[in-house]
Amino acid sequence: MRIREALGPLFEDAAFAEAFPARGRPAISPGALALVSVLQYAEGLTDRQAADQVRARMDWKFLLGLELDDPGFDHSVLSTFRARLIGHGLEQKTLEGVLERLRELGLLKAGRRQRTDATHVLAAVRTLNRMEFVGETLRQRWKP
Template sequence: MSFLAQPISTIPELTDQVTKQAFPEGNLYMRIRNELGCIYSERDFATLFPPRARLSFAAWRLVLITIMQYIENLTDRQAAEMVRGRIDWKYVLGLELTDSGFDSHVLSEFRTRLLEGSPEKRLFELVLERLKQCRLLMSGAKQHTDSSYVLATLRSLNRTEKVAEMLRATIHALAIVAPTWLRQHLTPEWFERYFPQIEEYRVPKTEEARNTYIETVGTDGIKLLQAIYAETTPPGETLRAVEEVETLKQLWVQHFYFEAGQLCWREVKDIPTVPLRHNLPCAGEACYVEKRGIKKQGYEEHMSEGYTQQQVRLLTHELIKNSTKVCSLQFK
């Protein structure tokens, strides 16, 4: 990325005029800009980049785009198109109507910086501080805390798709940790079989073909695990520490067994009960939750919100618990 330290800009005159004509009553994004300002500035992201690193698009704009992208459930490519074509997005970002935006890969690179720098607490507190300045949030006001679920937004996979996707995810993880070792243990057909994401439409439809496919996947998984746990494997300790490898091992125990030296696919009645299963290969920390008669796969969440009868309810504290980690954001 190349960097251009861009200050928080005012809204260009033509952008302001056209947007207000198109939305005479305003909309969500215009209210964010008018009532909350830009919230963030370049200095809020200074610690995420090396001193000489430079961004081609202002960091404060990228974080606002990421928020709007989440609101509308957009891909990076779609979000980049919105920046180029939506006048209300140009309004909140302070861009000229003729601004051509940026390449969508910039969003992915920026999110990587955010994940590595872990600034979520600071960014959350900046929003809350701005709400306090606008008198939408008052220190010492009433707090309401309740627990609910933040569920993993992932579809449930059928058994065949699930084990194949887990093997694919493990291969991709090993390709990062030990690419040379992996090339020595993969056969050419594995690249065609496991390089693309496993989707239901790619799984054979007939029972006979599906059984053959799952036997192949099961055998490939066993070969990979045997190679990883072989005493002669040079980087064995490193490979065994990969999270996907441990999940793959547990998933294979749950869905396969050996009989007379032959790998067999377990019947549904023989697999573990739902709370003990690994259901989401790419989100193993999203555990099974049962509460008040509701059974779901995801995360348990506790949320606190500040409220009065005259004001809107605003989130001030969030605690998300799962089987491996706890993260907490709190306004003080």
């Protein structure tokens, strides 16, 4: 909750416009999905676990700006969103946006050694996607 109070909305949907079709609009806010992806990475959750957290935890709902009775979304939306993000080269732009916001608020200072690329995050996301696919394959294959 401190993150939302200190940073406000971290990701704007307009920043992800090029990754979505011009007609219509995405059913779930791309900004919210980006924030869920950050929380998912920070807590080491699978896509299914992250989607469950969105449905169950009040602090996540507050951070995402959702109503308490919001039903959340299907876990498969997260991997689709990440694929769009990477496919359109928005991962670096997204990271730079977060870093800029942190600099504006004085939470990140220039001149120190800082990691400013998303390579390690992308590697973890790709690994997570592969593990999720294997888990889903095994679950579908051996249904009781």
